[in-house]
Structure formats: C-alpha cells, structure tokens
Amino acid sequence: MKDFKVTPWEVSGSIDYEKLIKQFGTSRIDEKLTERLERTCGSLHPMLQRGFFFSHRDLNLILDDYEKGKGFFLYTGRKPSKGMHIGHMVPLTLTKWLQDKFKCNLYIEITDDEGFLHKRDYTWSDVQNAATENIADIAALGFDPDRTFIFKDSEYIKNMYPLLLRAAKKITGSTVKAVFGFDDSTNIGLSMYPAIQTIPSMFEKKRCLIPCAIDQDNYWRIQRDIAEGLGFHKTSAIHSRFLPPLQGVEGKMSSSAGAQTAILLTDDEKQVKKKINKYAFSGGKDTVEEHRKLGGDPTIDVPFQWLSIMFEGDDKKLAQIREDYTSGKILSGEMKGILIEKVNEFLVDHRTRKENAEVKKMMYSGKLAKKMWDTIHE
Amino acid sequence: MKDFKVTPWEVSGSIDYEKLIKQFGTSRIDEKLTERLERTCGSLHPMLQRGFFFSHRDLNLILDDYEKGKGFFLYTGRKPSKGMHIGHMVPLTLTKWLQDKFKCNLYIEITDDEGFLHKRDYTWSDVQNAATENIADIAALGFDPDRTFIFKDSEYIKNMYPLLLRAAKKITGSTVKAVFGFDDSTNIGLSMYPAIQTIPSMFEKKRCLIPCAIDQDNYWRIQRDIAEGLGFHKTSAIHSRFLPPLQGVEGKMSSSAGAQTAILLTDDEKQVKKKINKYAFSGGKDTVEEHRKLGGDPTIDVPFQWLSIMFEGDDKKLAQIREDYTSGKILSGEMKGILIEKVNEFLVDHRTRKENAEVKKMMYSGKLAKKMWDTIHE
Numbered sequence: 001m002k003d004f005k006v007t008p009w010e011v012s013g014s015i016d017y018e019k020l021i022k023q024f025g026t027s028r029i030d031e032k033l034t035e036r037l038e039r040t041c042g043s044l045h046p047m048l049q050r051g052f053f054f055s056h057r058d059l060n061l062i063l064d065d066y067e068k069g070k071g072f073f074l075y076t077g078r079k080p081s082k083g084m085h086i087g088h089m090v091p092l093t094l095t096k097w098l099q100d101k102f103k104c105n106l107y108i109e110i111t112d113d114e115g116f117l118h119k120r121d122y123t124w125s126d127v128q129n130a131a132t133e134n135i136a137d138i139a140a141l142g143f144d145p146d147r148t149f150i151f152k153d154s155e156y157i158k159n160m161y162p163l164l165l166r167a168a169k170k171i172t173g174s175t176v177k178a179v180f181g182f183d184d185s186t187n188i189g190l191s192m193y194p195a196i197q198t199i200p201s202m203f204e205k206k207r208c209l210i211p212c213a214i215d216q217d218n219y220w221r222i223q224r225d226i227a228e229g230l231g232f233h234k235t236s237a238i239h240s241r242f243l244p245p246l247q248g249v250e251g252k253m254s255s256s257a258g259a260q261t262a263i264l265l266t267d268d269e270k271q272v273k274k275k276i277n278k279y280a281f282s283g284g285k286d287t288v289e290e291h292r293k294l295g296g297d298p299t300i301d302v303p304f305q306w307l308s309i310m311f312e313g314d315d316k317k318l319a320q321i322r323e324d325y326t327s328g329k330i331l332s333g334e335m336k337g338i339l340i341e342k343v344n345e346f347l348v349d350h351r352t353r354k355e356n357a358e359v360k361k362m363m364y365s366g367k368l369a370k371k372m373w374d375t376i377h378e
Numbered sequence: 379m380k381d382f383k384v385t386p387w388e389v390s391g392s393i394d395y396e397k398l399i400k401q402f403g404t405s406r407i408d409e410k411l412t413e414r415l416e417r418t419c420g421s422l423h424p425m426l427q428r429g430f431f432f433s434h435r436d437l438n439l440i441l442d443d444y445e446k447g448k449g450f451f452l453y454t455g456r457k458p459s460k461g462m463h464i465g466h467m468v469p470l471t472l473t474k475w476l477q478d479k480f481k482c483n484l485y486i487e488i489t490d491d492e493g494f495l496h497k498r499d500y501t502w503s504d505v506q507n508a509a510t511e512n513i514a515d516i517a518a519l520g521f522d523p524d525r526t527f528i529f530k531d532s533e534y535i536k537n538m539y540p541l542l543l544r545a546a547k548k549i550t551g552s553t554v555k556a557v558f559g560f561d562d563s564t565n566i567g568l569s570m571y572p573a574i575q576t577i578p579s580m581f582e583k584k585r586c587l588i589p590c591a592i593d594q595d596n597y598w599r600i601q602r603d604i605a606e607g608l609g610f611h612k613t614s615a616i617h618s619r620f621l622p623p624l625q626g627v628e629g630k631m632s633s634s635a636g637a638q639t640a641i642l643l644t645d646d647e648k649q650v651k652k653k654i655n656k657y658a659f660s661g662g663k664d665t666v667e668e669h670r671k672l673g674g675d676p677t678i679d680v681p682f683q684w685l686s687i688m689f690e691g692d693d694k695k696l697a698q699i700r701e702d703y704t705s706g707k708i709l710s711g712e713m714k715g716i717l718i719e720k721v722n723e724f725l726v727d728h729r730t731r732k733e734n735a736e737v738k739k740m741m742y743s744g745k746l747a748k749k750m751w752d753t754i755h756e
Contacts, residue, residue, distance in 0.1 A: 116543050124540050124756055154543075158536040162502050165494050165532075168567030173551065176566055188554055189546030192570035378502055 058236040077109035080130035085262035087253035139357035146367035284332030295328035311342035436614035455487035458509035463640035465631035517735035524745035541755040662710030673706035689720035
C-alpha cells in the first residue's frame with residue numbers, strides 16, 4: 001500500500017479517505033445525515049449523494065440550528081493564484097447550492113496576504129492581479145449578491161483587526177508549528193496567518209459552515225480550539241475528496257504542478273480537447289479488441305471520475321455510461337469525447353457568467369457587503 | 379560590579395552605558411557630533427549637551443541629508459498603558475525640539491495592537507481607553523499639527539498592510555526569538571508584531587530619525603536588516619539613557635513597577651510632594667550636621683539627576699545647585715523642594731497644554747495626516 005500525504009501545502013499519493021477521517025478526527029457523512037439533508041433541502045446535490053463530500057464536523061448542529069430558526073452562515077475562501085482550474089470549482093459549487101437551499105449569508109475571503117507571504121517570487125502586484133481574476137471567476141458562480149460578501153484581506157484587515165488580535169493572542173508558535181509544519185525559518189507573517197483565516201468563521205454569532213477540501217481542515221482545528229473562548233461557535237465543516245488530476249486518480253489537481261494536470265478556467269475548446277485526449281489517464285484497455293472484450297475500469301478512469309464528480313448530474317445517464325464503459329461498449333476515446341463536450345459546455349457557460357457577474361455588489365454595494373463595511377469585528 | 383539587563387521588556391541593574399554602546403554596536407555621540415548639531419541648529423538641547431542622549435546610529439547621515447536639502451523625518455511611538463509618567467516625556471521632549479529645529483515631518487505610532495498582545499489581562503477596551511489618554515498626553519507637547527501624524531495601529535493597519543507583508547516576509551521566527559527573547563509559547567500576534575513597528579520608519583523615501591531610550595534599539599536593528607532590501611533607508615536613531623526611578627539611579631522609571639517609582643502625569647501637587655519627599659533617593663548624609671560638613675553626592679541623588687535631565691534647563695543654575703549640594707549648603711530636603719516645585723510647574727503646564735492639544739488635527743485633519751490617510755504603503 002502506498003503512502004499518502006494530506007496537508008494544506010501538499011496532497012500526494014493514493015489517499016485513504018477512511019483513514020483521514022480517523023486521523024483528523026472528523027465524522028463520516030453517513031446515510032442518516034444525507035437523508036436528513038435531503039429532507040431539509042428537498043433534494044440532494046450529486047456531490048453529496050455520490051459521497052464526494054464525505055466527511056464533516058458538526059454538520060448535524062448546523063441542521064439543528066437551521067430547524068430551530070437560528071440559522072447559520074457559510075464561509076469559504078481562496079488564496080489568489082494565476083490559473084484557477086475546475087478543481088477549484090468543487091467547493092464553490094456546493095457552496096452555491098447550500099446558499100440557494102438555505103438562503104444564508106456567505107463570506108468569501110480572498111487571502112491575498114497569504115498568497116504573497118507563501119510564494120517567494122510573488123510580488124504584491126502579481127497577487128493583486130491574480131486576486132482580481134479569481135474574484136471574477138468566483139462571482140461567476142452566481143451567489144446571491146445581497147447575501148454574499150467577497151473581500152480581500154488587505155482591504156478588510158482594519159475591520160477584522162481587533163478580533164484578529166484576540167485570536168492571535170490565543171495561538172502559540174508551538175501550535176502553528178505542529179499544525180502547519182512551520183519552523184523557525186518560516187517568516188513571521190506566514191506564522192501569524194492562520195489566525196487571519198479563522199476570523200470570518202466568527203463574523204456572526206451564528207454557527208458557521210465551511211465547505212472545503214479535506215486538506216484545509218487544519219485551519220479549522222485551530223478555530224475550534226479558540227472560538228468558544230472568544231465568545232463564538234466552533235465552526236462546522238463539510239469536507240470533499242480531491243478532484244483527481246488528469247494524470248490519474250492520485251493526489252489532487254494543481255495549477256502549479258504544470259498546466260497538463262489541470263483544465264484551467266481560461267482553456268479554450270482546443271486546449272481542453274488536446275489536454276484530455278493527450279493527458280487524461282484512461283481505465284481502458286491497450287487495444288480496441290481487448291477493450292471490447294474485457295471493458296474499461298471506471299474507478300481509475302479520470303474522464304469517468306470527472307463526469308461523476310462534476311459534469312454529469314443525471315444519475316441515470318452516469319449509470320449508463322459506467323455500464324457501457326465496463327462492458328466495453330464505450331471506448332476510452334469515446335469516454336474522453338463525452339467529457340470534452342461537457343467540460344467545454346461548462347467553460348463556455350462559466351465565461352458568460354463571469355462577464356455578467358455582480359462583483360461590485362458582492363464586494364462593496366450589496367446588502368451584506370454594505371453592512372460588513374460598517375462593522376468592526378471585536 | 380553589578381549585573382545589568384537592557385531589553386525592550388526589562389531594564390534593571392546599574393547600567394554601564396559605555397558597555398551598551400559596544401554590546402549594541404551603536405556609536406557614541408561625541409563632541410564633534412554635538413558641535414555639528416549645534417552649528418546646524420543654532421543651539422543644543424540640554425539633553426544633548428549634558429549627554430543624556432549619548433548614543434546614535436547614523437545621525438551623521440541625517441545631518442548630511444539635511445545639509446544637502448534632502449531632509450529627513452522623525453518617528454517615535456508609544457505602547458498604550460495606563461499612567462504615563464514623566465520618564466515617557468524624555469524622548470518626546472527631544473523629538474519636539476528636533477521638529478522645531480528641522481521643520482520636519484513626525485510620525486507617532488500608537489501601538490494598541492502590541493499593548494493588547496503583550497499584556498495577558500488587558501482587554502481591547504482597556505487598551506483603547508489608555509490609547510486615548512496617552513495620545514492627549516503626547517499631543518500636549520505641541521508638535522506641529524500640519525507636520526505630525528499620530529495614529530493607532532488598529533486604525534491605520536489597512537494603509538500599512540502591503541508594506542507590512544513585505545517586511546514580515548523578510549523576518550524569520552529565529553530572528554524575533556534571538557532579538558526579543560520570544561519562544562514557542564509566545565503568541566503568534568506578538569511574534570509578528572516587530573514587523574509592524576518597523577513600518578513607520580519607511581513611511582517616506584527619506585531617512586528616518588528615531589529618538590528613543592536605548593532599550594528600544596532592538597526594533598531598529600531588525601529594521602536596519604530589512605529596509606534596504608525593501609527600497610528604503612536603514613533608519614537612524616538617537617538613544618537616551620533612562621530617567622532613573624525615584625528609588626535610586628538604577629533601572630528605569632516604570633508605571634507597572636508600582637506608582638511610587640514614578641511621577642505620573644496625572645499626579646496632583648500633593649501627590650508629587652509626598653512621593654518625592656517620601657521615596658526619592660537622596661545623595662545626602664544621614665544627619666544635618668554631617669551633611670553640612672561633608673556635603674551631598676549629586677551623582678546618586680535622584681532629585682538632582684531629574685533636575686539635570688528634565689527640569690533645570692539653565693546651565694548656570696544647575697551648576698550652582700550642584701555646587702551648593704556638594705558643599706553641604708543645600709540640604710536633601712531643600713533639594714527635594716526645588717524638584718517638587720519644578721515638577722509641579724511642569725505638570726500644571728502640561729495639563730493646560732493637554733486640554734488645548736490639537737489631537738484631531740494630528741490624527742485626521744492636519745496637512746500631513748490627510749495625506750497619510752490617502753496613502754497605501756507598498
């Protein structure tokens with residue numbers, strides 16, 4: 001059995017998600033919980049139904065509070081970098097669905113400070129350019145512009161500062177070393193940063209729900225250590241697996257690992273076609289004859305996995321594709337063709353939505369944004 | 379010979395200032411330099427003339443730049459705490475004199491963040507109340523309201539943030555541990571704080587001059603390590619000795635060490651009289667007879683030291699007092715009486731100036747303040 005590694009800075013190897021649940025001390029999203037979610041929401045997003053979001057912390061308490069009329073809020077974020085890819089759309093897609101279902105506030109933190117502190121060669125203007133582009137991509141998901149507040153840390157820092165100091169005062173150097181693998185050669189900005197990422201989870205006195213990939217859980221463990229002492233709730237979270245890179249079902253998609261592992265949101269139709277045809281790892285057999293006879297393996301076929309996670313919402317269609325692939329009726333090239341079409345549809349839609357996105361409202365002039373700019377968090 | 383300790387957090391023992399110059403790697407303010415200052419300014423402040431400011435870094439470069447017409451700016455600050463005392467007036471008094479002489483900009487950083495992070499039991503509202511009071515006391519010195527910008531870190535953090543990130547990125551955990559004695563149990567806010575204190579020294583592309591007590595030199599050593607890499611000048615500094623506490627010429631005056639070591643700016647005439655009479659360490663002899671015969675020792679007499687440092691600007695009068703004390707003509711009680719009168723005069727004046735201080739102009743609406751609120755430092 002291969003080794004795997006899951007930290008906020010590195011995801012590699014063949015990930016044993018059951019083991020991660022034990023290792024991180026989170027809970028499995030079991031049938032009882034998905035049934036409860038379905039009852040409450042009237043339907044279930046495919047990412048939940050198909051177990052792509054597989055782990056949680058205190059999601060049951062979120063539903064309790066919702067049913068009692070107390071409500072809750074959503075929080076997600078992004079460290080700006082060039083080249084957002086479709087893997088980044090995963091938690092955002094579920095977040096959008098949750099906001100639609102629960103009509104709740106959503107805070108999206110753009111961590112330009114972290115982006116700058118983390119990358120040696122990144123200048124401030126690099127980070128700002130990336131942030132502007134990323135914000136437009138995020139806003140393209142069409143969040144409720146009066147219930148969504150997208151902010152850059154560098155612009156909102158003053159409003160967060162008193163609460164940030166209270167949080168930072170409760171976190172020691174030992175803690176961030178243990179949780180993030182920092183050491184004495186880490187710059188003092190980066191060492192302080194984890195405190196900043198906890199703050200939006202305390203923007204309201206309600207409970208907070210964070211949809212994120214499981215590698216981000218570390219931040220929330222620190223939040224859960226300090227939040228109650230500061231007069232807020234421990235945050236809840238709902239954790240996804242990783243969208244696999246084109247090369248195979250191990251690790252996670254990454255723009256920095258080279259453009260051929262990921263489909264970027266800016267890739268045009270030809271690039272998508274070329275990347276998937278050239279790089280996508282196939283579960284098919286070496287020859288057509290063999291494939292027709294023995295069939296393909298959808299569990300290691302990246303195009304099928306992507307369809308299952310992101311691009312084929314219809315259960316019946318997906319089941320048919322799986323059956324036809326396993327039986328050998330669908331060839332690897334045909335499977336890739338199905339994905340190419342779906343991805344290109346998605347990207348064309350995305351770019352149209354991006355052009356029309358209500359960025360200013362979500363950042364400055366919407367109902368929630370306005371209220372937030374008038375608030376100093378203490 | 380006794381041990382002594384000088385760090386930003388502790389000053390104790392009988393301080394060997396010559397040794398400190400070697401230990402810290404600063405330079406003595408020698409006769410040549412004081413003569414140059416006197417030529418440039420037309421006069422010399424008693425604190426300079428009498429050697430109370432005794433050490434510097436690159437003061438000669440400041441004078442070079444001034445003579446070349448490039449100019450320079452001043453920077454000082456205060457960590458808010460209850461009970462400012464007359465010792466706190468020392469660097470501010472020289473700063474005021476320097477601004478008058480050189481007509482230069484002055485930045486005064488009120489480190490409410492540091493104050494909060496540093497004291498376990500301090501609440502945010504404690505710090506804010508102390509800051510408001512401290513700012514009024516500082517503004518009372520009568521700085522030029524169009525050339526002075528007083529700001530609280532918590533209010534100005536957004537304007538400093540990009541530059542702060544650039545600075546923090548250049549400072550490692552090892553450095554702040556070595557320089558400030560931090561360890562892994564230090565909270566991550568306090569560990570990051572030294573970066574914040576360097577920022578105002580980079581508010582302009584000119585050279586910065588910092589008048590401060592020698593125990594603050596550590597901050598500026600870090601600044602001098604990183605400033606040029608960020609495109610700014612290494613800061614210059616001019617260092618004072620410590621105003622001795624009432625109890626004797628060792629250590630430094632401190633409000634937290636107990637009210638009886640310090641004269642607070644809020645002490646009334648009776649309190650001043652009582653404190654000095656009761657606690658001020660005297661260089662006089664045990665009996666009047668002995669004193670008349672042998673005389674007092676002004677070098678260990680706290681009232682005389684205070685007169686020399688702060689309260690008797692007239693050299694002739696001071697020399698007379700010294701002579702009369704050494705000869706036994708002035709008794710210890712009389713020496714205390716002279717000081718009591720001077721201190722009370724100072725405090726009455728101070729409180730009048732405090733009431734009329736142009737706080738708002740220095741913080742928000744003066745010429746320099748307005749410009750600063752429109753500036754994001756990168």
